[in-house]
Amino acid sequence: SNAPVKVAVTGAAGQIGYSLLFRIASGALLGPDTPIELRLLEITPALKALEGVVMELDDCAFPTLAGVQIGDDPTKVFDGVNMAMLVGARPRTAGMERGDLLSANGAIFTAQGKALNDVAADDVKILVTGNPANTNALIAMSNAPDIPAERFNALTRLDHNRAISQLAAKLNVPVTEIKKMTIWGNHSATQYPDLFNCEVGGKSAAELVDDHNWLENDFIPTVAKRGAAIIAARGSSSAASAANATIEHMRDWALGTPDGDWVSMAVPSDGSYGVQEGLISSFPCTVKDGKYEIVQGLEVNDFSRAKIDASVAELAEEQAAVKELGLI
Ligand code: NDP
Numbered sequence: 001s002n003a004p005v006k007v008a009v010t011g012a013a014g015q016i017g018y019s020l021l022f023r024i025a026s027g028a029l030l031g032p033d034t035p036i037e038l039r040l041l042e043i044t045p046a047l048k049a050l051e052g053v054v055m056e057l058d059d060c061a062f063p064t065l066a067g068v069q070i071g072d073d074p075t076k077v078f079d080g081v082n083m084a085m086l087v088g089a090r091p092r093t094a095g096m097e098r099g100d101l102l103s104a105n106g107a108i109f110t111a112q113g114k115a116l117n118d119v120a121a122d123d124v125k126i127l128v129t130g131n132p133a134n135t136n137a138l139i140a141m142s143n144a145p146d147i148p149a150e151r152f153n154a155l156t157r158l159d160h161n162r163a164i165s166q167l168a169a170k171l172n173v174p175v176t177e178i179k180k181m182t183i184w185g186n187h188s189a190t191q192y193p194d195l196f197n198c199e200v201g202g203k204s205a206a207e208l209v210d211d212h213n214w215l216e217n218d219f220i221p222t223v224a225k226r227g228a229a230i231i232a233a234r235g236s237s238s239a240a241s242a243a244n245a246t247i248e249h250m251r252d253w254a255l256g257t258p259d260g261d262w263v264s265m266a267v268p269s270d271g272s273y274g275v276q277e278g279l280i281s282s283f284p285c286t287v288k289d290g291k292y293e294i295v296q297g298l299e300v301n302d303f304s305r306a307k308i309d310a311s312v313a314e315l316a317e318e319q320a321a322v323k324e325l326g327l328i
Helices: 015-026 044-060 098-119 133-142 157-171 205-209 212-224 226-234 239-255 302-324
Strands: 005-010 036-041 065-071 083-086 125-128 152-154 182-184 192-194 263-268 280-288 291-294
Touching: 005 015, 015 036, 015 044, 015 239, 036 044, 044 065, 083 098, 083 133, 083 239, 098 133, 098 302, 125 133, 125 239, 133 152, 133 263, 133 280, 133 302, 152 280, 157 182, 157 192, 157 205, 157 212, 157 239, 157 263, 182 263, 182 302, 192 212, 192 302, 205 212, 212 226, 239 263, 239 280, 263 291, 280 302
Parallel strands: 005 036, 005 083, 036 065, 083 125, 125 152
Antiparallel strands: 152 263, 182 192, 182 280, 263 280, 280 291
8 A cells, every 4th residue: 555665776786786676675674564666777788787687686576576667867767766875886997096086976976966856756865885985975965956965875884883793793792782883984994983982781882892902903994994804805895784784774764763872874064073064974873753863962082083083084185076076
């Protein structure tokens, strides 16, 4: 009886897409009682491969999957969508300068921002997973003047989950004991996973760890460089965990966060914690009734301040570079 929720995924024939689509279609995003209509965008040369993925979706006979449409035109694929997961992006290839990477992604996220602006549903929520995610989200947001800015998020949930997993292993506790983890800043090597505001069984994580050397020289770099470690081990990137995090971010944004906990979301800054307005930076967020709020009033000690400032400075540099290119 309820109308399907229209969910767009870009780069749908890619590695992340191959993990993501099946879980969305099986009900992992909004539960088994909410039908889903998938809208899958790819570049023209990847449409054939995408047809193969759709054949597999058909062959799962998922009860929650009400329909699938594919295409290479964002103004058709995004028509009426309630959620958009922007996964496809131009990867950096050998010999590519930073400016080339920003221009290539600028073209993609400018066009997609405009298309969402023109045809998405009024309640659309947009999450960017494709890298550089924060700045790609900023480009899409800047090209969609009619969509409220707060509907553009970028993914730091994978970093958040990695931080929980590393801390649980260090303290030998189940992941369910860990609450109030925060990733601050950019989804990049400068990101700052914060143990000072994190709680384990109701106690301060930093106090329980009681080892600043581990926190600074082991925990933080392990979380920040986990993607490279997985590529080294597996021979390909962390697509399944990236897909999982993309679903968890969207699910919590739609359905809410539990009492007594929060999640990390990269959202347009309102100036909270000294992060300049206009940047899309990761914060601790709670969600209620489909709206997130940045958690206020947390203590930021000198160590945390310096780490947050460094990551935010990198975001400001990326913003200046895309401004220079006329993309925002
Ligand atoms: P993946 O599906 O593995 O990754 C897609 C994007 O997600 C990349 O930008 C990647 O960034 C990023 N990403 C973020 N977090 C992670 C993570 N933890 N692990 C891995 N990747 C992460 O890439 P594929 O190359 O397999 O597929 C990309 C698809 O996108 C292709 O099919 C391509 O045709 C398509 N595409 C579609 C576009 C469109 O719909 N208009 C535009 C451009 C591409 P990073 O590489 O920096 O890790």
